[in-house]
Amino acid sequence: MEIVKPRTLSGFMELLPGKQLQFEKMAGIIRDAYASYGFTPLDTPAIEDAKILLAKGGGETEKQIYRFQKGDSDLALRFDLTVPLAKYVALHYSELAFPFRRFQISKVYRGERAQRGRFREFYQADIDVIGDGRLDILNEAEIPAIIYRVFRGFGLSRFQIRVNNRKILNGFYAMLGLQDRGGDIMRAVDKLDKIGPEKVRLLLLEDCGLTEDQADQILRFIAIRGANTQVLEALEDYQGRSELFDQGLAELKAVTANLAAFGVPEENFAVDLTIARGLDYYTGTVYETMLLDHPQIGSVCSGGRYDNLAGYYIDKPLPGVGISIGLTRLFYVLDEQGLLNPALPCAPADVLVLPMTADPGPAIALAQTLREGGLRVQLYGEQRKFKQKMAYANKLGVPFAALLGEDELAAGVCAVKDMRTGRQVTLPPAEAPAYIRGALDAGDCPLILEKS
Amino acid sequence: MEIVKPRTLSGFMELLPGKQLQFEKMAGIIRDAYASYGFTPLDTPAIEDAKILLAKGGGETEKQIYRFQKGDSDLALRFDLTVPLAKYVALHYSELAFPFRRFQISKVYRGERAQRGRFREFYQADIDVIGDGRLDILNEAEIPAIIYRVFRGFGLSRFQIRVNNRKILNGFYAMLGLQDRGGDIMRAVDKLDKIGPEKVRLLLLEDCGLTEDQADQILRFIAIRGANTQVLEALEDYQGRSELFDQGLAELKAVTANLAAFGVPEENFAVDLTIARGLDYYTGTVYETMLLDHPQIGSVCSGGRYDNLAGYYIDKPLPGVGISIGLTRLFYVLDEQGLLNPALPCAPADVLVLPMTADPGPAIALAQTLREGGLRVQLYGEQRKFKQKMAYANKLGVPFAALLGEDELAAGVCAVKDMRTGRQVTLPPAEAPAYIRGALDAGDCPLILEKS
Numbered sequence: 001m002e003i004v005k006p007r008t009l010s011g012f013m014e015l016l017p018g019k020q021l022q023f024e025k026m027a028g029i030i031r032d033a034y035a036s037y038g039f040t041p042l043d044t045p046a047i048e049d050a051k052i053l054l055a056k057g058g059g060e061t062e063k064q065i066y067r068f069q070k071g072d073s074d075l076a077l078r079f080d081l082t083v084p085l086a087k088y089v090a091l092h093y094s095e096l097a098f099p100f101r102r103f104q105i106s107k108v109y110r111g112e113r114a115q116r117g118r119f120r121e122f123y124q125a126d127i128d129v130i131g132d133g134r135l136d137i138l139n140e141a142e143i144p145a146i147i148y149r150v151f152r153g154f155g156l157s158r159f160q161i162r163v164n165n166r167k168i169l170n171g172f173y174a175m176l177g178l179q180d181r182g183g184d185i186m187r188a189v190d191k192l193d194k195i196g197p198e199k200v201r202l203l204l205l206e207d208c209g210l211t212e213d214q215a216d217q218i219l220r221f222i223a224i225r226g227a228n229t230q231v232l233e234a235l236e237d238y239q240g241r242s243e244l245f246d247q248g249l250a251e252l253k254a255v256t257a258n259l260a261a262f263g264v265p266e267e268n269f270a271v272d273l274t275i276a277r278g279l280d281y282y283t284g285t286v287y288e289t290m291l292l293d294h295p296q297i298g299s300v301c302s303g304g305r306y307d308n309l310a311g312y313y314i315d316k317p318l319p320g321v322g323i324s325i326g327l328t329r330l331f332y333v334l335d336e337q338g339l340l341n342p343a344l345p346c347a348p349a350d351v352l353v354l355p356m357t358a359d360p361g362p363a364i365a366l367a368q369t370l371r372e373g374g375l376r377v378q379l380y381g382e383q384r385k386f387k388q389k390m391a392y393a394n395k396l397g398v399p400f401a402a403l404l405g406e407d408e409l410a411a412g413v414c415a416v417k418d419m420r421t422g423r424q425v426t427l428p429p430a431e432a433p434a435y436i437r438g439a440l441d442a443g444d445c446p447l448i449l450e451k452s
Numbered sequence: 453m454e455i456v457k458p459r460t461l462s463g464f465m466e467l468l469p470g471k472q473l474q475f476e477k478m479a480g481i482i483r484d485a486y487a488s489y490g491f492t493p494l495d496t497p498a499i500e501d502a503k504i505l506l507a508k509g510g511g512e513t514e515k516q517i518y519r520f521q522k523g524d525s526d527l528a529l530r531f532d533l534t535v536p537l538a539k540y541v542a543l544h545y546s547e548l549a550f551p552f553r554r555f556q557i558s559k560v561y562r563g564e565r566a567q568r569g570r571f572r573e574f575y576q577a578d579i580d581v582i583g584d585g586r587l588d589i590l591n592e593a594e595i596p597a598i599i600y601r602v603f604r605g606f607g608l609s610r611f612q613i614r615v616n617n618r619k620i621l622n623g624f625y626a627m628l629g630l631q632d633r634g635g636d637i638m639r640a641v642d643k644l645d646k647i648g649p650e651k652v653r654l655l656l657l658e659d660c661g662l663t664e665d666q667a668d669q670i671l672r673f674i675a676i677r678g679a680n681t682q683v684l685e686a687l688e689d690y691q692g693r694s695e696l697f698d699q700g701l702a703e704l705k706a707v708t709a710n711l712a713a714f715g716v717p718e719e720n721f722a723v724d725l726t727i728a729r730g731l732d733y734y735t736g737t738v739y740e741t742m743l744l745d746h747p748q749i750g751s752v753c754s755g756g757r758y759d760n761l762a763g764y765y766i767d768k769p770l771p772g773v774g775i776s777i778g779l780t781r782l783f784y785v786l787d788e789q790g791l792l793n794p795a796l797p798c799a800p801a802d803v804l805v806l807p808m809t810a811d812p813g814p815a816i817a818l819a820q821t822l823r824e825g826g827l828r829v830q831l832y833g834e835q836r837k838f839k840q841k842m843a844y845a846n847k848l849g850v851p852f853a854a855l856l857g858e859d860e861l862a863a864g865v866c867a868v869k870d871m872r873t874g875r876q877v878t879l880p881p882a883e884a885p886a887y888i889r890g891a892l893d894a895g896d897c898p899l900i901l902e903k904s
Contacts, residue, residue: 004507006543006765009525012497014540016547017554024493036823038830040800041476045464045573046498046559047518055456066499066527068520070563073461075518088466091458095468097847101800101830102469107498111522121497131834138812138833145820261816313458348492348553360590364713368597371488378490381590382551382583395549 011112011120013328018397021346023331025447027105029153030125030325034103037146039127042102044084046109050076053083055312064110077109081126082309082322089130090313098132099139105327117336119328128322130309135319137254140285140305143323144255144269145262147289147301150325155341155446158292159300161264162272165252165285166304169276171245172221172238176214184208186276189222193274193295197223222274228256231271248284255285283307287323293451297333301325339449347397349378351416351436354389356405363404366414366429370402373433393419400436463564463572465780470849473798475783477899479557481605482577482777486555489598491579494554496536498561502528505535507764516562529561533578534761534774541582542765550584551591557779569788571780580774582761587771589706592737592757595775596707596721597714599741599753602777607793607898610744611752613716614724617704617737618756621728623697624673624690628666636660638728641674645726645747649675674726680708683723700736707737735759739775745903749785753777791901799849801830803868803888806841808857815856818866818881822854825885845871852888 008014015023035041050067053076066077078084081104089100105125112118127146129139144161151159173182188203197219204215224234235249252271259269277286284305291297303323310318334340351370355363360381367379378398380389393401403415408426416432417424418439427435460466467475487493502519505528518529530536533556541552557577564570579598581591596613603611625634640655649671656667676686687701704723711721729738736757743749755775762770786792803822807815812833819831830850832841845853855867860878868884869876870891879887 003767004504004764006504006539006762007501008497008539008543009499009501009527012499014496016544017492017494020493020495023495035800036828038801038804038828040469041472042469043472043475044466045460047461047464047561047573049459049461052456052458066520066522068518070518075461087458087460091460092468097844099832099834109499121499134834136833136835138831142816142831142833258813258816261813261820263820310458312456315455348487349490352490361710361713364594364710368713368715376488376490378553379590379594380551381588381594382586383588392549 009120011114011118013119013121013332017348018346019335019340021348022340022344022447025344025346026154026331027123027125027327029447030150030327031103031105033146033149033153034125034127036149037101037127037142039101039103042085042088042104043106044078044081044088044104046077046107047075048078048084048087050074052087052313053078056083064112066109066111078106079110080108081106081124081324082128085126085128085130086310087313089318090310090316093314093316098130099135100130101127102130103127117329117332119332122326122328125325125327126322128309128320130318130320133317133319135321137251140251140321141255141258142262143285143287143303143321144259144264147287147323148262148264148268150301151289154448156291156448156450157268158450159268160290160292161269161301162275162288162290163252163255163269163285164272164275165248165255166276166282167244167248167284168235168252168273169248171242171248174242174244175238176217178210178214181208181210183280185210185218189218189274190276192222224273228259228266228269228271231273232256251284277302277304281306285321294333294337294339297330297337300330334448339451341446341449344445344447345397345399345440347399348376349396349398350375350440351377351400351402352393352396352398353377353379353402354393354404355380356386356403357409362409366402366404366432369429370433370436373437375433375436399440402432461572463566463570465571465573465784469800470798471787471792473800474792474796474899475779477796477798478606478783479575479577479779481899482602482779483555483557485598485601485605486577486579488601489553489579489594491553491555494537494540494556495558496530496533496540496556498529498559499527500530500536500539502526504539504765505530508535516564518561518563530558531562532560533558533576533776534580537578537580537582538762539765541770542762542768545766545768550582551587552582553579554582555579569781569784571784574778574780577777577779578774580761580772582770582772585769585771587773589703592703592773593707593710594714595737595739595755595773596711596716599739599775600714600716600720602753603741606900608743608900608902609720610902611720612742612744613721613753614727614740614742615704615707615721615737616724616727617700617707618728618734619696619700619736620687620704620725621700623694623700626694626696627690628669630662630666633660633662635732637662637670641670641726642728644674676725680711680718680721680723683725684708703736729754729756733758737773746785746789746791749782749789752782786900791903793898793901796897796899797849797851797892799851800828801848801850802827802892803829803852803854804845804848804850805829805831805854806845806856807832808838808855809861814861818854818856818884821881822885822888825889827885827888851892854884 065079107121108124109121147161170182192200201215204210275288282304286304288299289301305321307319309320353363353367367377370377401417408414413426414429415426517531559573560576599613622634644652653667656662727740734756738756740751741753757773759771761772805815805819819829822829853869860866865878866881867878
């Protein structure tokens with residue numbers, strides 16, 4: 001038989017078993033956090049009619065998309081989860097209860113130039129709350145609590161959720177007579193962390209064509225920092241000059257007002273006037289999330305409020321708020337930085353049962369007993385020497401091995417060996433599940449380490 | 453804005469929220485069952501190099517596959533999970549511990565002619581155990597226990613796991629001098645349930661060109677039925693005439709010997725000599741699973757033993773055994789037959805918290821308390837009339853609503869309403885999680901009903 005050399009396409013993540021289990025745990029924490037806030041899971045097709053997926057059209061998207069013909073159909077792979085959501089909500093509008101809260105953790109596809117840490121197939125983990133005609137600000141206020149729960153769930157505490165409000169920015173630009181220049185200005189301001197205020201000033205003057213006074217006012221504005229109350233106080237000085245600004249400030253106050261009730265500590269939250277999010281799409285609160293010890297990673301969870309989810313598909317105003325975690329990239333970066341906890345159990349089983357006698361019956365029964373006790377159990381059926389069996393157990397990394405030889409069978413017991421400590425105990429099979437579960441539960445283990 | 457009419461491609465399942473939650477529960481039961489037997493989750497890319505995916509080539513596969521160019525790359529969407537597994541095992545051979553046990557529950561793609569109940573994108577839920585050079589029969593013996601756990605997990609008892617062994621069939625054909633005709637004969641015999649023995653006999657005579665004696669011997673052979681011990685006894689009469697047959701019978705005995713230890717009741721298992729599974733791929737034990745009250749659905753979980761998983765990619769004999777559940781189709785058929793339990797809770801939240809005062813703070817805090825108690829909680833933030841709020845709760849189908857009005861706040865309590873019974877109690881927020889969880893746990897609810 002001619003052999004085709006196996007390979008996985010570049011830009012596609014394919015993990016070894018241990019890493020895959022870490023990935024699943026990470027996805028599971030996100031899923032549980034989303035579900036605990038009353039979001040319902042959706043699973044839309046990966047393939048859609050290209051005409052529908054590209055209704056908005058143009059730009060980078062169109063170049064990156066995987067698009068192909070099948071028969072007469074012009075098809076494309078989804079490049080995000082927002083466009084399929086818009087289609088879904090428009091299509092099933094009359095069958096949904098609004099506000100409609102959904103989460104989706106699915107793969108999306110972008111045929112970008114392959115480079116290190118860039119993926120062509122990657123998971124996004126999104127939530128959105130969609131209102132029918134209107135949506136209360138309380139939904140925007142709740143988002144930081146959800147982000148907080150996800151990242152605490154990972155085992156982290158050194159992260160910060162940063163929020164701003166696009167109405168504040170646009171209102172402020174309007175005060176300066178720059179209401180039509182918001183996009184350009186935001187793009188310049190967005191570089192503040194990377195290039196510093198002096199260079200942002202130059203961009204504002206030269207690229208955006210602002211006056212010195214306008215540029216200075218903008219720099220003064222984005223220099224407003226401090227505790228939430230300080231920032232809000234400073235913003236009050238600008239009140240009464242733009243209706244949009246005043247509305248944005250009221251919204252920002254509503255978002256910050258109930259942080260304590262939402263269980264979000266002050267140190268994990270900051271109002272940050274430099275945050276804009278690139279997309280024109282956002283119209284109100286915007287969110288970013290930074291890992292404080294790893295700012296170079298950039299935002300690990302972002303999103304915001306928008307006014308019109310599905311205008312391309314339905315003639316109804318459907319405002320919403322949503323956030324997205326780029327799960328594949330986040331996992332890749334955490335792994336690369338050595339932040340995935342190596343102590344996290346990622347064996348395929350909790351116990352490997354090793355029959356040591358010709359009749360496998362008692363070992364099979366023991367394995368069933370352990371499973372009924374809630375454990376993940378692998379029965380090792382291969383005819384190998386004891387040393388090879390233990391080598392296999394070690395390679396799998398199972399925390400426990402259960403051994404059944406003639407002596408144990410005669411005494412009505414099994415031997416349970418803790419592979420991590422080497423400690424071996426002998427006990428009746430019925431007592432083995434509780435013993436093993438007790439030892440497993442003992443180590444509560446964060447998924448991600450704060451520092452490498 | 454010009455409106456593009458939203459639609460989902462035909463042959464692609466897209467579920468409403470309640471149904472999606474049922475689907476997720478079904479997938480979750482499969483996942484937990486697979487994991488409890490020590491299988492590790494894998495997640496291979498949906499897109500692979502077409503040359504690799506089609507290494508075997510030819511046939512229906514090539515016509516059905518979604519294949520497309522991107523830049524210079526010839527790409528294709530996976531059409532099953534076995535070929536990507538073969539690639540994975542060949543590629544990562546030196547990094548895996550053998551036997552290697554993996555499960556994968558993922559979407560696969562086949563551009564078949566669309567018809568009712570046929571899907572172009574569908575989930576397969578597969579397990580495989582792969583040995584390096586050899587694999588003990590105990591792995592084949594364990595498979596019925598896993599199938600049993602999955603279908604019991606669905607809430608079913610009226611199902612039957614049917615097994616046969618290809619070596620028995622091929623050995624028997626060899627006794628008749630028909631060793632080269634196995635494929636044709638199996639295809640004819642496979643129609644027994646549909647067309648009856650008389651017509652199978654005609655097929656054997658006319659299409660396969662067998663003699664009357666050969667056809668009669670085959671019909672007599674496949675008419676062997678009864679309890680496992682009876683079938684095995686009848687098979688013993690054929691012993692000593694074909695080494696292959698004898699080996700197959702020994703394997704079948706090993707597979708049936710430990711059913712009780714594996715916890716599989718007699719009534720859920722049958723040796724069935726008419727089962728062959730179409731694919732040449734299988735070389736030993738083969739499995740099918742029937743829902744006894746719905747034979748027209750066909751097998752809902754099938755698989756078997758094979759000798760050479762990855763011969764197209766690596767020069768190593770990698771025998772294995774695996775089964776597959778066509779999850780999307782199974783879900784569709786069960787739904788169509790009215791067998792998905794309508795009593796199964798499929799609301800996005802356990803509790804809807806309804807603030808009734810201007811300050812949402814106390815309602816937010818109550819929602820947090822309920823979440824910390826392990827509940828899925830949605831906070832309803834919209835400014836609507838009470839009646840509209842309750843209508844929303846009913847449309848979502850949440851089992852509980854928690855209300856916080858001025859009276860409750862003054863008394864330091866919350867009102868918890870069971871939406872199913874209308875019963876409302878008043879209690880301190882700290883006691884609400886246990887009260888609600890107690891009421892939720894009370895109804896242990898099978899996913900699938902035995903009869904519609």
